[in-house]
Amino acid sequence: MFAGIVEEAALVTNLVKDQENLHLTLSCSFVKDLKIDQSVAHNGVCLTVVSKTDSNYTVTAIKETLMKTNLGTFEIGSKVNVERSLRLDSLLDGHMVQGHVDQTAVCTQIEEAEGSWYFTFTYQPTGDNITVEKGSISVNGVSLTVVNSQPDSFQVAIIPYTYHQTNFHTFKVGTVVNLEFDILGKYITKIVKHQLGKA
Secondary structure, three states: OEOOOOOEEEEEEEEEEEOOEEEEEEEOOOHHHOOOOOEEEEOOEEEEEEEEOOOOEEEEEOHHHHHHOOHHHOOOOOEEEEEEOOOOOOOOOOOOEOOOOOEEEEEEEEEEOOOOEEEEEEOOOOOOOOOOOOOEEEEOOEEEEOEEEEOOEEEEEEOHHHHHHOHHHHOOOOOEEEEEEOHHHHHHHHHHHHHHHHO
Protein backbone atom coordinates (compact mmCIF):
# COMPACT_ATOMS: atom_id res chain seq x y z
CA MET A 1 0.00 0.00 0.00
CA PHE A 2 1.20 3.50 -0.88
CA ALA A 3 0.07 7.06 -0.28
CA GLY A 4 0.86 8.59 -3.66
CA ILE A 5 3.49 10.87 -2.11
CA VAL A 6 6.42 10.45 -4.49
CA GLU A 7 9.81 10.54 -2.80
CA GLU A 8 11.78 11.45 -5.90
CA ALA A 9 12.22 10.81 -9.60
CA ALA A 10 14.67 7.92 -9.92
CA LEU A 11 16.87 7.45 -12.98
CA VAL A 12 16.73 4.36 -15.20
CA THR A 13 20.32 3.16 -15.58
CA ASN A 14 19.82 -0.16 -17.38
CA LEU A 15 17.12 -2.19 -19.14
CA VAL A 16 17.40 -5.91 -19.86
CA LYS A 17 14.80 -7.83 -21.86
CA ASP A 18 14.44 -11.43 -20.62
CA GLN A 19 11.91 -13.36 -22.74
CA GLU A 20 8.59 -11.59 -21.90
CA ASN A 21 10.02 -9.86 -18.82
CA LEU A 22 11.86 -6.58 -18.46
CA HIS A 23 14.49 -6.08 -15.75
CA LEU A 24 14.74 -2.40 -14.82
CA THR A 25 17.73 -1.02 -12.95
CA LEU A 26 17.42 2.38 -11.30
CA SER A 27 19.37 4.74 -9.09
CA CYS A 28 17.92 6.96 -6.37
CA SER A 29 18.95 8.50 -3.05
CA PHE A 30 17.59 5.71 -0.83
CA VAL A 31 19.15 2.69 -2.57
CA LYS A 32 21.24 1.84 0.51
CA ASP A 33 18.07 1.64 2.62
CA LEU A 34 16.37 -0.85 0.32
CA LYS A 35 16.16 -4.58 0.97
CA ILE A 36 15.64 -7.52 -1.35
CA ASP A 37 11.89 -8.39 -1.58
CA GLN A 38 10.89 -4.82 -0.65
CA SER A 39 8.01 -3.21 -2.56
CA VAL A 40 8.59 0.07 -4.36
CA ALA A 41 6.10 1.92 -6.57
CA HIS A 42 7.46 2.93 -9.99
CA ASN A 43 5.20 5.43 -11.76
CA GLY A 44 2.52 3.94 -9.52
CA VAL A 45 3.35 0.29 -10.30
CA CYS A 46 4.23 -1.86 -7.28
CA LEU A 47 7.38 -3.87 -8.10
CA THR A 48 9.67 -6.01 -5.95
CA VAL A 49 13.36 -5.31 -5.47
CA VAL A 50 15.16 -8.42 -6.76
CA SER A 51 18.79 -7.27 -6.49
CA LYS A 52 20.82 -4.22 -5.50
CA THR A 53 24.27 -2.70 -5.28
CA ASP A 54 25.44 0.35 -3.36
CA SER A 55 24.22 2.65 -6.12
CA ASN A 56 21.48 0.79 -8.05
CA TYR A 57 18.62 -1.62 -7.58
CA THR A 58 16.72 -3.86 -9.97
CA VAL A 59 13.04 -4.77 -10.31
CA THR A 60 11.28 -7.00 -12.83
CA ALA A 61 8.13 -6.23 -14.81
CA ILE A 62 6.27 -9.14 -16.40
CA LYS A 63 4.35 -9.12 -19.69
CA GLU A 64 0.99 -8.32 -18.06
CA THR A 65 2.48 -5.28 -16.33
CA LEU A 66 4.18 -4.06 -19.50
CA MET A 67 0.92 -4.37 -21.44
CA LYS A 68 -1.15 -2.32 -18.97
CA THR A 69 1.34 0.37 -17.93
CA ASN A 70 3.90 2.77 -19.39
CA LEU A 71 6.91 0.83 -18.08
CA GLY A 72 7.60 -0.54 -21.54
CA THR A 73 8.25 2.99 -22.81
CA PHE A 74 11.22 3.55 -20.50
CA GLU A 75 14.66 4.28 -21.90
CA ILE A 76 18.02 4.58 -20.16
CA GLY A 77 17.90 8.03 -18.60
CA SER A 78 14.12 8.06 -18.10
CA LYS A 79 12.89 9.60 -14.86
CA VAL A 80 10.55 7.41 -12.82
CA ASN A 81 8.45 8.43 -9.82
CA VAL A 82 9.35 6.17 -6.88
CA GLU A 83 7.76 5.67 -3.47
CA ARG A 84 8.46 3.09 -0.80
CA SER A 85 5.48 1.30 0.74
CA LEU A 86 3.50 3.07 3.45
CA ARG A 87 4.32 2.42 7.09
CA LEU A 88 1.31 1.71 9.33
CA ASP A 89 2.51 4.34 11.81
CA SER A 90 2.95 7.11 9.23
CA LEU A 91 0.59 9.89 8.17
CA LEU A 92 -1.57 9.27 5.10
CA ASP A 93 -0.78 12.53 3.34
CA GLY A 94 -2.15 11.48 -0.05
CA HIS A 95 -4.80 8.78 -0.48
CA MET A 96 -4.85 4.97 -0.48
CA VAL A 97 -2.90 3.81 -3.53
CA GLN A 98 -2.48 0.06 -4.10
CA GLY A 99 0.20 0.18 -6.76
CA HIS A 100 -2.12 -1.67 -9.15
CA VAL A 101 -2.41 0.45 -12.28
CA ASP A 102 -5.84 0.28 -13.94
CA GLN A 103 -4.91 1.68 -17.34
CA THR A 104 -2.88 4.30 -19.14
CA ALA A 105 -3.86 7.77 -20.30
CA VAL A 106 -2.37 10.33 -22.68
CA CYS A 107 -1.45 13.90 -21.78
CA THR A 108 -3.41 16.06 -24.22
CA GLN A 109 -2.84 19.58 -22.89
CA ILE A 110 -0.47 21.48 -20.57
CA GLU A 111 -1.38 24.98 -19.42
CA GLU A 112 0.75 27.29 -17.31
CA ALA A 113 -1.24 29.21 -14.70
CA GLU A 114 1.03 31.88 -13.20
CA GLY A 115 3.14 29.60 -11.03
CA SER A 116 1.27 26.31 -11.38
CA TRP A 117 0.29 24.00 -14.23
CA TYR A 118 -2.90 22.33 -15.43
CA PHE A 119 -2.43 18.95 -17.10
CA THR A 120 -5.23 17.34 -19.08
CA PHE A 121 -5.30 13.56 -19.52
CA THR A 122 -7.55 11.55 -21.84
CA TYR A 123 -8.25 7.85 -21.33
CA GLN A 124 -10.42 5.07 -22.72
CA PRO A 125 -13.45 4.97 -20.38
CA THR A 126 -14.62 1.70 -18.90
CA GLY A 127 -17.60 0.97 -16.71
CA ASP A 128 -15.52 0.70 -13.55
CA ASN A 129 -12.90 3.42 -14.01
CA ILE A 130 -14.40 6.86 -13.47
CA THR A 131 -13.32 10.17 -11.98
CA VAL A 132 -15.39 12.58 -9.93
CA GLU A 133 -14.88 16.29 -9.36
CA LYS A 134 -12.52 16.87 -6.40
CA GLY A 135 -11.99 13.10 -6.10
CA SER A 136 -8.63 11.36 -5.89
CA ILE A 137 -6.60 9.93 -8.77
CA SER A 138 -3.09 8.54 -9.00
CA VAL A 139 -1.15 9.71 -12.07
CA ASN A 140 2.25 8.01 -12.44
CA GLY A 141 1.98 7.24 -8.74
CA VAL A 142 1.26 10.84 -7.68
CA SER A 143 -1.81 11.36 -5.47
CA LEU A 144 -3.78 14.20 -7.05
CA THR A 145 -7.17 15.88 -6.94
CA VAL A 146 -9.38 15.68 -10.04
CA VAL A 147 -10.36 18.94 -11.73
CA ASN A 148 -12.84 19.20 -14.60
CA SER A 149 -13.95 15.56 -14.56
CA GLN A 150 -15.29 14.39 -17.93
CA PRO A 151 -16.42 10.91 -19.14
CA ASP A 152 -13.06 10.28 -20.86
CA SER A 153 -10.75 12.96 -19.47
CA PHE A 154 -9.81 15.04 -16.44
CA GLN A 155 -7.40 17.72 -15.34
CA VAL A 156 -5.07 18.03 -12.38
CA ALA A 157 -3.44 21.18 -11.01
CA ILE A 158 0.25 20.83 -10.20
CA ILE A 159 2.14 23.06 -7.75
CA PRO A 160 5.82 23.89 -8.35
CA TYR A 161 7.09 21.43 -5.70
CA THR A 162 5.27 18.48 -7.30
CA TYR A 163 6.25 19.63 -10.78
CA HIS A 164 9.96 19.58 -9.95
CA GLN A 165 10.00 16.66 -7.43
CA THR A 166 8.27 14.19 -9.76
CA ASN A 167 8.55 13.42 -13.46
CA PHE A 168 5.70 15.82 -14.30
CA HIS A 169 8.31 18.32 -15.49
CA THR A 170 9.21 15.88 -18.29
CA PHE A 171 5.65 15.56 -19.62
CA LYS A 172 4.75 16.73 -23.10
CA VAL A 173 1.56 16.47 -25.12
CA GLY A 174 1.45 12.78 -26.07
CA THR A 175 3.18 11.49 -22.92
CA VAL A 176 1.63 8.21 -21.72
CA VAL A 177 0.97 7.99 -17.98
CA ASN A 178 -0.29 5.34 -15.57
CA LEU A 179 -3.66 5.78 -13.86
CA GLU A 180 -4.91 4.16 -10.69
CA PHE A 181 -8.46 5.19 -9.92
CA ASP A 182 -9.64 5.66 -6.34
CA ILE A 183 -10.20 2.24 -4.75
CA LEU A 184 -13.24 3.48 -2.79
CA GLY A 185 -14.82 4.76 -6.00
CA LYS A 186 -14.20 1.42 -7.72
CA TYR A 187 -15.87 -0.52 -4.90
CA ILE A 188 -18.87 1.81 -4.85
CA THR A 189 -19.25 1.55 -8.63
CA LYS A 190 -19.11 -2.27 -8.41
CA ILE A 191 -21.68 -2.41 -5.59
CA VAL A 192 -24.11 -0.06 -7.40
CA LYS A 193 -23.82 -2.07 -10.62
CA HIS A 194 -24.44 -5.29 -8.71
CA GLN A 195 -27.52 -3.85 -7.00
CA LEU A 196 -28.90 -2.46 -10.26
CA GLY A 197 -28.38 -5.86 -11.86
CA LYS A 198 -30.61 -7.39 -9.21
CA ALA A 199 -33.39 -4.85 -9.76
